[in-house]
Amino acid sequence: MSYEFARNEIKRLYIEEGYSTRMIEAEIMVGRNIVAKILREEGLIRNKSESSKLAIKSGRKPTIKMDFPMTDEHKANLYKSRFPNGPKGFYMKNGYRLLTVGDNVNREEHIVIMENHLKRKLNKNEVIHHINENRSDNRIDNLSVMTRSEHTRYHRLLKHGLSQEALYDIFFSDMRVMDVSRKHKIERHRVSSYRKNKRVYTKILNIKENECKQGTIIRERGERPRAKAV
Secondary structure, three states, X not given: OOHHHHHHHHHHHHHOOOOOHHHHHHHHOOOHHHHHHHHHHHOOOOOHHHHHHHHHHOOOOOOOOOOOOOOHHHHHHHHHHHOOOOOOOEEEEOOEEEEOOHHXXXXXXXXXXXXXXXOOOOOOOEEEEEOOOOXXXXXXXXXXXXXXXXXXXXXXXXXXXXEHHHHHHHHOOOOOHHHHHHHHOOOHHHHHHHHHOHHHHHHHHXXXXXXXXXXXXXXXXXXXXXXXXX
């Protein structure tokens, strides 16, 4: 079968006979991708609505008509299938709540709450931090506005679970980087990086020199250091 003959046959079957690409593939033994390519080149490809109507008209696809009113139970089951978490106005994604009602559909709830609290939109460089690390706890007291760089530094510092004594030696003492590194088993480059960004880290963690001298552990009783809420 020549290419030109196949091209003309595909057009005939598609237009005159109302065949689908799958049916043309079976009829003339030409791959469906090639069939679709030729139809696109000729500008003949149907949209889904047209294809569905033609299939129903030709009897290839049965029509489904509801000749009875939808019951409340049916509506509830339909809503439940669309929103598995129930009629709470949100669904969960990556631990965050995304809204399903109102003017903020598909937006993260904690962002909407903070924007309403601040009475302005967040800047591109701002993120919302959950103080207790629970992404679904969107109480305003648990939310804090940070810049992206501050947020990254904050979690980097949390990762090492530094004691207050270590924080004092890093940020407020006159100890050499080497000595701090050996005493607290922290890589030298991290100590240098912490000291270089002292102002940012002390602001993020809301720590002061007199608090660090107490020598208490940041993660005592499983608690994490708290950033100052905005």
